[in-house]
Amino acid sequence: MRIVVFCCENSAYQAARQGQLPAEVDLIRLPCGGRVEVLHMLRAFERGADGVLVLTCQEDNCQSLHGSARARHRVEYAKEILQEIGIDPERLQWHPVTSNMGPRFRKIVADMIEGLKLASA
Amino acid sequence: MIVAERKPLKEITGMLQGKQRVLVVGCNTCVTICMAGGRKEVAILASALRLAGIEHVGEETVERQCDLEFLGPLTKLGEYDCLLSTACGIGVQLLSDLFPNLPVYPALNTKFLGVNEDLGRWSERCQSCGDCILDRTGGICPIARCSKSLLNGPCGGSQNGKCEVNGDVDCAWQLIYDRLAARGELDRLETIFLPKDWSHSRDGGPRRIRREDVAL
Ligand code: SF4
Numbered sequence: 001m002r003i004v005v006f007c008c009e010n011s012a013y014q015a016a017r018q019g020q021l022p023a024e025v026d027l028i029r030l031p032c033g034g035r036v037e038v039l040h041m042l043r044a045f046e047r048g049a050d051g052v053l054v055l056t057c058q059e060d061n062c063q064s065l066h067g068s069a070r071a072r073h074r075v076e077y078a079k080e081i082l083q084e085i086g087i088d089p090e091r092l093q094w095h096p097v098t099s100n101m102g103p104r105f106r107k108i109v110a111d112m113i114e115g116l117k118l119a120s121a
Numbered sequence: 122m123i124v125a126e127r128k129p130l131k132e133i134t135g136m137l138q139g140k141q142r143v144l145v146v147g148c149n150t151c152v153t154i155c156m157a158g159g160r161k162e163v164a165i166l167a168s169a170l171r172l173a174g175i176e177h178v179g180e181e182t183v184e185r186q187c188d189l190e191f192l193g194p195l196t197k198l199g200e201y202d203c204l205l206s207t208a209c210g211i212g213v214q215l216l217s218d219l220f221p222n223l224p225v226y227p228a229l230n231t232k233f234l235g236v237n238e239d240l241g242r243w244s245e246r247c248q249s250c251g252d253c254i255l256d257r258t259g260g261i262c263p264i265a266r267c268s269k270s271l272l273n274g275p276c277g278g279s280q281n282g283k284c285e286v287n288g289d290v291d292c293a294w295q296l297i298y299d300r301l302a303a304r305g306e307l308d309r310l311e312t313i314f315l316p317k318d319w320s321h322s323r324d325g326g327p328r329r330i331r332r333e334d335v336a337l
């Protein structure tokens with residue numbers, strides 16, 4: 001199982017470094033959540049990802065002001081695309097994760113792995 | 122610009138039923154600006170189609186799909202079953218004319234001639250009536266922006282500046298009144314508009330323009 005995790009380097013990426021990453025995870029470091037595009041998420045699925053996470057700052061605490069909101073909107077748009085072509089939109093999720101939220105980061109990843117295992121069981 | 126919107130993917134995959142080699146053809150002009158059918162949207166659509174199970178999806182974006190001059194790069198079409206155009210309806214038709222042996226499908230719904238009001242917000246401004254009257258209406262088009270295309274508005278349904286047909290829409294005639302009032306040109310409204318000659322618009326059949334100074 002592969003999970004691609006797009007992380008803002010100011011927040012979720014710092015959280016990701018506070019502990020061991022599960023073997024399933026491919027971490028992609030972004031300068032800001034606003035860098036992630038719909039195409040990046042779809043490409044991850046095209047290349048075999050089972051799940052994709054986009055983890056960025058809290059929306060009111062984004063260093064680039066709107067980066068996190070942009071990421072969330074794009075995830076919502078990409079989820080609609082997945083739904084329309086018959087892929088479970090829950091395979092793609094956005095969550096805010098601040099730099100000191102190591103445990104939350106690992107919980108989100110673990111929940112997704114769990115959800116995907118259940119879905120494929 | 123011409124403003125368009127992608128069709129639901131279900132409708133697009135429905136058109137493409139049975140096709141396994143699809144070339145998605147985008148346009149770098151209006152539909153890029155309204156984020157419906159430029160290079161980025163071509164890539165997203167192509168990716169979605171691959172994920173939906175279509176084997177071979179190519180991507181190509183031309184400068185302007187409504188202009189023969191720019192369709193030259195589309196040559197290696199032999200490897201495709203069909204074309205899926207993310208241009209407006211004009212681009213779709215020109216592609217169909219140029220490649221009559223290949224089915225060309227529209228990926229977008231062409232919506233209107235309009236402006237980009239804000240991030241992610243577009244709205245209609247002109248219906249290309251063929252005989253512009255903006256000089257007399259303060260630069261606000263009552264044909265496109267009044268729900269009833271009234272020439273001597275407002276109607277009795279104008280309420281607090283909003284249109285009775287849709288409360289989200291500004292009453293065009295209120296806008297016209299306010300603008301002319303601010304300019305001290307309210308006397309323009311004393312002149313009643315005579316019935317418009319719609320033969321310059323769609324009622325006269327498909328329209329053409331010929332410029333002898335340009336033609337060879
Ligand atoms: S009057 Fe006619 S040409 Fe002028 S903006 Fe309105 S619809 Fe367009």
Ligand code: SF4
Binds near residue numbers: 274275278280284291
């Ligand atoms: S309320 Fe204004 S915009 Fe709406 S139909 Fe009447 S005149 Fe036209």
